[in-house]
Amino acid sequence: MEEENESGVVKKFMYVNRKAPYGTIYALEVLEMVLISAAFDQDVHMAFLDDGVYEIKKGHTPKGVGMKNFSPTYRALEGYDIEKLYVEKESLEERGLTEDDLLVPVEVMSRADLAKLMSEMDVVLTA
Amino acid sequence: MAYTLNGKTVEADEEGYLVDLNEWNEELADLIAKDENITMTPEHWEVINFLRDYYAEYQIAPAVRVLTKAIAKKMGPDKGNNKYLYELFPYGPGKQACKIAGLPKPTGCV
Amino acid sequence: MSTLHTVNKSPFERSNLDSCLGHVVAGDSIILIEDAVYAALSGTSVTARMADAAKQFRICVLGPDLQARGMDTGAVIDGITVVDYGGFVDLAAESRVVNAWL
Numbered sequence: 001m002e003e004e005n006e007s008g009v010v011k012k013f014m015y016v017n018r019k020a021p022y023g024t025i026y027a028l029e030v031l032e033m034v035l036i037s038a039a040f041d042q043d044v045h046m047a048f049l050d051d052g053v054y055e056i057k058k059g060h061t062p063k064g065v066g067m068k069n070f071s072p073t074y075r076a077l078e079g080y081d082i083e084k085l086y087v088e089k090e091s092l093e094e095r096g097l098t099e100d101d102l103l104v105p106v107e108v109m110s111r112a113d114l115a116k117l118m119s120e121m122d123v124v125l126t127a
Numbered sequence: 128m129a130y131t132l133n134g135k136t137v138e139a140d141e142e143g144y145l146v147d148l149n150e151w152n153e154e155l156a157d158l159i160a161k162d163e164n165i166t167m168t169p170e171h172w173e174v175i176n177f178l179r180d181y182y183a184e185y186q187i188a189p190a191v192r193v194l195t196k197a198i199a200k201k202m203g204p205d206k207g208n209n210k211y212l213y214e215l216f217p218y219g220p221g222k223q224a225c226k227i228a229g230l231p232k233p234t235g236c237v
Numbered sequence: 238m239s240t241l242h243t244v245n246k247s248p249f250e251r252s253n254l255d256s257c258l259g260h261v262v263a264g265d266s267i268i269l270i271e272d273a274v275y276a277a278l279s280g281t282s283v284t285a286r287m288a289d290a291a292k293q294f295r296i297c298v299l300g301p302d303l304q305a306r307g308m309d310t311g312a313v314i315d316g317i318t319v320v321d322y323g324g325f326v327d328l329a330a331e332s333r334v335v336n337a338w339l
Binding site for chain 2: 032035036038039068069070072073075076079080
């Protein structure tokens, strides 16, 4: 069921992160898009799958490659009321990672469950 | 544009935000504030320091809504509200205070 | 004389590393850089293939790119060498050709 806020209908948004950080600009661009879209009071979901799980790996230290460490910004999402973060279990396992390797609290779910959740969205943006 | 402090030029973008965050110091903050017609008081500094701490922790300048909520959480509702913060920074506690704090324009500031 | 193959794409996303491994000949070296550094780590779905390749060819991984991504150099597969930028330059200088699998 769709809820309403003072400015209209609240839609279910999902931002799907599937790119590794630093090698390309996608991860940072999606993060900025999410922070900006937070101003519109929508029902925002963020999913991390495939190489996207690397975005929230603890311990990024990109000083040696001359880039800014933007991973602490994922911890700011909570303050922007974006607290629905999902990570795909299979993607973690393929990469030898566990929930303990991640720098923000997330819900780990199976590929099948994530597919179901994705199918319930009004808007899906994948990068 | 640029600021001149003690004969040294500090680069800023066309809106007055510092190009290099590392060039910020308190004296420069006073100068930027003066440009914005703000006389810095301990209350102003409290917000500026809060913003700088926030940036150090999260690597972004918060949207004003997020800043207000975070200040309310840390310093109480007397300070974490729009009226108080806009009185200190009439052109916006996000935009104006971030500029004085030497931070980029807030992310998620529409 | 030999070739240095550079690979910079994640093995989970692109086939660059597979293609590279299919075209390496005896005496060649491979260096994993940027998003390809994920291929150098143990415990993943490509670890077995890489451990096997490391027995046949010299395989290196760029340390600063591992650190950028929060990856522990201690988790690098046995037989793969971690190098810094200077080591990368040495590898290129020692090789007759550099082939970048972009």
